[in-house]
Amino acid sequence: MTAGMSMTQRTEWAVLATPMVAFLLLFLGLPTILNLIYSVSEVRFETLRSPTLTGLQNYAAALSDPAFWRATWFSTRFAVVTATLQCVIGLALAIFLHPLLRERSWAVGILMMPLMVAPALVGLMYRLVLHEFVGPVPHYAYAFLGWSPSFLSGATVFWTLVVIESLQWTPFAFLLFHMAYSAIPAELREAGLVDGAGPFDFLRFVELPLMVPTLVIAFFIRFIDGFRVFDNIFVLVGSGPGGSTASLSIYIYESFFRQGAIGRAVAASVILFITSFAVLWVLTRLAARRKS
Secondary structure: OHHHHHHHHHHHHHHHHHHHHHHHHHHHHHHHHHHHHHHOEEOOHHHOOOOEEOOOHHHHHHHOOHHHHHHHHHHHHHHHHHHHHHHHHHHHHHHHOHHHHHHOOOHHHHHOHHHHOOHHHHHHHHHHHOOOOOOHHHHHHHHHHOOOOOOOOOOOHHHHHHHHHHHHHHHHHHHHHHHHHHOOOHHHHHHHHHOOOOHHHHHHHHHHHHHHHHHHHHHHHHHHHHHOOOHHHHHHOOOOHHHOOOOHHHHHHHHHHHOOOHHHHHHHHHHHHHHHHHHHHHHHHHHHHHHO
């Protein structure tokens, strides 16, 4: 009877999972297989239906391309800096604003407003606002300070992009930390006060250790988003002066559509996927060790 029930349950689960499995195979599995085939083939727009297998030449071409390594370095540096800033600022805001938001939870919606704007529109907006000749920010900076900054020049464009990215996505990290901080039982805080622990000691030895999993997850999500950033940078400055702001996604786009090097572009995208998966695997292993 038990075996019969177990078989029935397995059948029910298989029926329920079939639509999701079919969806994944159709919309994720097929493109993945095509990417793997194109990454080891000589392929152009004219030969998309009949690629010629060439082995690992596309991977060798991508890995030997200096522009690929410049884009990888830009993406890595941009992802680390923006993820760190967003997590630090978001955590500080979550702790500092906790008493206010506990009484006025509707204010969280106001803080989430930057997330409602598409990144491409954010890039377009700042392209107009920071334009060296017609932008209002350089204009008023010169009018009041006698200084006309060039926010999009080669010397400053990286940090301009970091600030723009952080302004838009810090609310995401803040939301995660706010929920995690609010979930800490009030009894722990009361016990800490009874034991004479100061607020900073309690934060350091109790609250932050409890929030470590959320911190790791938030940093990983923001790192991946920063590493694969495309739309706001592409709209704002493109690949930048001398390719200085070409992220790995922009490198793949330009190799594919502008240079017609489809095989090399797809090989670079596979490398990007493998790198993201490796980072996820390492963080998962670290989290598993911490639990054990």
